[in-house]
Amino acid sequence: GAVVSQHPSRVICKSGTSVKIECRSLDFQATTMFWYRQFPKKSLMLMATSNEGSKATYEQGVEKDKFLINHASLTLSTLTVTSAHPEDSSFYICSASPQTGAIQYFGAGTRLSVL
Amino acid sequence: GDSVTQMEGPVTLSEEAFLTINCTYTATGYPSLFWYVQYPGEGLQLLLKATKADDKGSNKGFEATYRKETTSFHLEKGSVQVSDSAVYFCALTPNSGNTPLVFGKGTRLSVIA
Numbered sequence: 001g002a003v004v005s006q007h008p009s010r011v012i013c014k015s016g017t018s019v020k021i022e023c024r025s026l027d028f029q030a031t032t033m034f035w036y037r038q039f040p041k042k043s044l045m046l047m048a049t050s051n052e053g054s055k056a057t058y059e060q061g062v063e064k065d066k067f068l069i070n071h072a073s074l075t076l077s078t079l080t081v082t083s084a085h086p087e088d089s090s091f092y093i094c095s096a097s098p099q100t101g102a103i104q105y106f107g108a109g110t111r112l113s114v115l
Numbered sequence: 116g117d118s119v120t121q122m123e124g125p126v127t128l129s130e131e132a133f134l135t136i137n138c139t140y141t142a143t144g145y146p147s148l149f150w151y152v153q154y155p156g157e158g159l160q161l162l163l164k165a166t167k168a169d170d171k172g173s174n175k176g177f178e179a180t181y182r183k184e185t186t187s188f189h190l191e192k193g194s195v196q197v198s199d200s201a202v203y204f205c206a207l208t209p210n211s212g213n214t215p216l217v218f219g220k221g222t223r224l225s226v227i228a
Contacts (some may be wrong), residue, residue: 003204033158043204043219046215046216093159095216098138104161104216105161108156108157108158109158
């Protein structure tokens, strides 16, 4: 099946620093990718929809200046957590679909810990 | 808005036991329904899906039937194995477009030998 690679799998950073998470579709082109956040013992919550070549669409309550999303190519979307704080510590997961209406394939997720 | 409710875990079963994980949904229109599985340290993988009422999705011995009358999509397996230990997520997409998934909270399953 289709493969989505997410990197890094785990990152620990100091408060105030920025962290970039990459999401790549390895064997298909993805015009749309999704970024989710998962809190402990909670469901995955959609943060934003990332569209290739255009601005991301953020869900209500998600700060677009804090969570910068860039979808520069059909195979790569990045999420940058700017000026990270301990409350940003979470599990971030991306997904991508090969075409409109198709199944979403997920990355393995990134566990961010902000000290 | 659209939502998915699935039974709270964790669920602990002995090997070869019967598994049911309940899932109900609230949505306008005719959503597509999914079960995803997350094995330890890995990403989410699609387990099965159903796109219209009365469809039955099946894979690896797991089954779920799209019940519009009860707005349910319960996951079942007749005989679980230790290797089935994982977190299971019920999810829906509101329509057939390239739209994000709405997830349930997930149910952790532990199967003991």
